[in-house]
Amino acid sequence: MIVLSILWSLAVIGVLCWLLFTLAVFALPLFLGLAAGTWAHGTGAGWLGAVIVGLVAAGATFTTGQLLLALVRPLWLKLVVLLAFVAPAVVAGYAATHGIVKHTTPSETWQLVFSGVGAVAVGIVAFVRLTALIPSEPPGRGITGA
Known part of the structure; x- marks a missing residue:
């Protein structure tokens, strides 16, 4: 029975982490x-x-x-928009990771370290998912005909 509860807990943590990574784009x-x-x-x-x-x-x-993201041309302005969406995802990742880690790690220092790692991981995943939503340039754009 104890083994089943451990396996069930690991499965629930895995599903919650998958949900966090999937929904991080929608934090803002x-x-x-x-x-x-x-x-x-x-x-x-x-x-x-x-x-x-x-x-x-x-x-x-x-x-x-x-x-x-679709209409703005300068890359720096697209990065500003991306960072506006990624920053709340980082905060949500930190809070979610800290909520899990504070129940499993007694040391506050390691709780903060693991929470920071979780925040960075969620931020990177949110950034990658958001950049995948940016439409690519149409072929031949910017090439002048001779």
Whole structure:
């Protein structure tokens, strides 16, 4: 029975890590959607209104980011947009890793080290996934005909 619970715990941790890596791209839209929904609820919109405002804000944030990545030409500006999406993913990765590690590692120093490694890993994965969403240049663009 103990072996099954250990295996089950490892499987759950694996699924949660996979979920974290998969959803890290959506950290900024999630945070902004939660903030907008909380604001709407605080102004008296009710639960349904808050959910709708939060979903619209999250969708608008993700769509705006995708449009900026597709339409902006300078590379430095694309990096700014990417960093705006990667920074919340790094924070979420740190928090998620720290939440797991604080239950398994007694040393606070090692908790911070492992949390930092988790944050960097989630940030790299979010950056790679976001760069995969950038449309490539059409063939022949920038080549002048002779």
